[in-house]
Amino acid sequence: MTRILPRPAPARAVTRLIEAGTHPLLARIYAARGIQSRDELDYSLKSLLPPARLKGVDDAARLLADAIEAGARMVIVADYDCDGATACAVGIRALRAFGADVGYLVPNRFEYGYGLTPAIVELATGLEPEVLITVDNGIASVEGVAAARDHGIATVITDHHLPGDELPEADVIVNPNQPGCDFPSKALAGVGVMFYTMLALRAELRERGAFAGKAEPNLAELLDLVALGTVADVVKLDHNNRILVAQGLQRMRADRMQPGIRALFAAAGRDATRATSFDMGFALGPRLNAAGRLADMSLGIECLITDDMGRALNIAQELDKLNRERRAIEADMQQEAMAGLDSIDPGSHASLTLFQPEWHQGVIGILAGRIKEKFHRPTIAFARGNDGEIKGSGRSIPGLHLRDALDLVTKQAPDLILRFGGHAMAAGLTIRETDLPRFEAIFESVVQGLIDPADLTRRLETDGALEDSLYNLETARLLEREIWGQGFAPPVFDDTFRVENQRILKDKHLKLQLKKGNTRIDAIQFNHADPAAPNIHAAFRLAVNEYNGVAGIQLMLEHFEAA
Template structure:
């Protein structure tokens, strides 16, 4: 059961925005998303929160500046997703521009798992680093940091994940979510934390006169990377993150981007001159993530740090091949999962925990997300890990903070979960295989206690009806140019239409011709093989359909029901 619910529009905010000269439709959309003043729409760099507001950046800058002056060797330990890859690329490009001797490593998802583990430190030790820097990981690496310190390495953690009860004893921690940090943007991605650290380091080097005889590096040139990692990690697009994403998109649209980013646009068949957050989340990001899921994220990082356009294109082609392979594996896993769920009564369960012996560790998160979307239940998919262990990846629904739910599980059953971590909407965990049935019972009990019955009903929040005058190419393109994403969702409208024609495309997509007030519109609902009644109430997005060089308005249906 899906419920269409129009958003509330605070009239005072709407009036303030329209009086401030904001387009009437945009003012309505912004007001419904919590914007109260025109100031909150300022996406210029001068509106960015200052680096010294983020706890640890000043200390990290001093440590890294000392290391650069001493000619010390640095090693960045990255994560194997898009956020980790872009954070690593920001660090490599910035530190090398500052004159640092810096290298990087990224753990293999299958053999080493997530984060700075003691085995990962042993691998890093072969490079004989003086300074070890983590990006998009480290806040939970208590043992890993201890191992690095035992090797005599200075340690700097840059991360954004929620900390556990015990913090690692690193020399410096930069994480907006660490205790005592008052940084207003708790939604900063891992790449954002690294970018802020590099901003602080540049300021420190400037004070020391490092740029007296050479050009000061322009870190704004890295904002395409920051935007990509921020969108791909699905963090909340608060004001500060919208600035980072907007600035990155502006650079992409102007043709100023890393060769690797340009190659990814080309291989995905997308036009960077019309770059959008959608491109980063659904075209570029998945191709980078495919390396971490099926191969080695070093491939993705190399794509982002090379200045050779030909090499970037060769790597992008390999990333595209891996992404196609990932999609094939995912389709098979999803089919198996859906077969398992044919007799599943969603009405009697609050959670789903699935396991198949032949599932691929690198793809279980995507499968969990697909099942969650289909059944609107917090879902965890498991695959076999080290001997006797299962690796799980979970996706949640609004109303349930998944990491906190797993924390409750560990408090009730301390021996049930070997390790876990993550965010509100996504988390990873490891359990022993013989504990799977027990985990399902306890997880279901915890989720049931934390969710209200209404939370288990899928709800589509809409922006109400769209006036006929706004059903135009001009408005569709206007909306495409805005920054939408997690916590700042793209506009969805709803209205009643007459179904004039309908047919199936490729036996899986429903193509319709709809009419309203005498005007006809093309519409499509992907992955919907059922037909539509004569009159429907539809929730839809306004989009631009490009076909044979001709542009037209198309309604992308999210859901419809009999009117």
């Protein structure tokens, strides 16, 4: 069941925004998202929070500046998702521009697991580093940091994940979510943390006279990478993150991108001059992530750090091929998951736990997300690992902090979860295969105790009705140019329509022609093949649809029901 609920837009805030020159429709949408003044829509770099408030960033800058001056070898230990890949690329490009001797290592997720483990430190020693820098990981790597210390290697942790009860004894930790850090934006992605670390390092090198007589590296050139990683990691787009994304989009639209970003746009068949956060989240990000899911994320990182456009295009085509393979695997897994759920009533459960021995470890997170979306239940999907273990990836719904739920499971059954970590909406864990029934029962009990039953009904917030005069290409383009994402949701409207025509595309997408007043409008709902009633109440996004060079509008239906 889905409840369509309009977001309230405080009248005073709407009026203030209109008086400050905001388009009336945008004023209503922004006010409904808590925007009080035009200052919160200022996406210039001067509005970016200063690095100095990020705990540990100045210490990291001094340590790295000392290492550069000493000619010390540095190695970045990356994570295997889009955030980790872009964070690594930002580090490699910035440090090399500063004159550093730096390489990178991105371990195979299936062999080495997550974070800076002792095994990964052993692997890294082959590169003879004097400094290890983690990006998008490391805050939970207590044993790995200790192993690095035993080898005489300094460690700089840059991460954004929530810390556990014990912090690693690294030389420096830069993480807005570590204890004692009062950085106002706790929502920085891993790439955002690395970008801030590089800003602080540049300031430190500037003070030391490192750029005397030569041009200072322009770190703004890396903002396309920062934007991509921020959107793809689905972190909250608070004001600071919206600045980073807006600046990155500005560079993409002006064709001032890294070769790898340009190549990814080409592989995805998207027009970079009209780049949106949607492109980053649903076109570029998945292609990079496919490398980490099915192969080796070093392929994605190489795409982002090469300056050879031809090589970037070749790698982007490989990434596109991997993404198509990933989608085929995902479709098969989803079909198996749905068949497995036929024997139960998902509505009678507060959570869903899924497992098939043949499932692909790299795709279970996407599968969990798909099942979560369909049934609106916190979902964990497991795949078989090594030595009798199974690895799970979970996705949650508003109202349940998934990592906290797993933490409570460990308190109730300390021997059950071997490893876990994550965020409110996504988490990963490892258990023994023989413990799956016990985990399923305890997790279900924990979720029932934590979640409000009302949160198990999907609530779809909308921005109300769209005036008849605004069903046009100009409005769609206006909305397309703005910054939307997690925590700053893209506009969704709702209204009633007459269904004049409908048909199924590719056996799974419902294509409709709707009538509103005297206006006929095309609409589509993806992955929905059930027919619509003659009159429907629909929640939708207004989108641009281009076909054979002709642009028009199309409603992207999020949900509909008989009116």
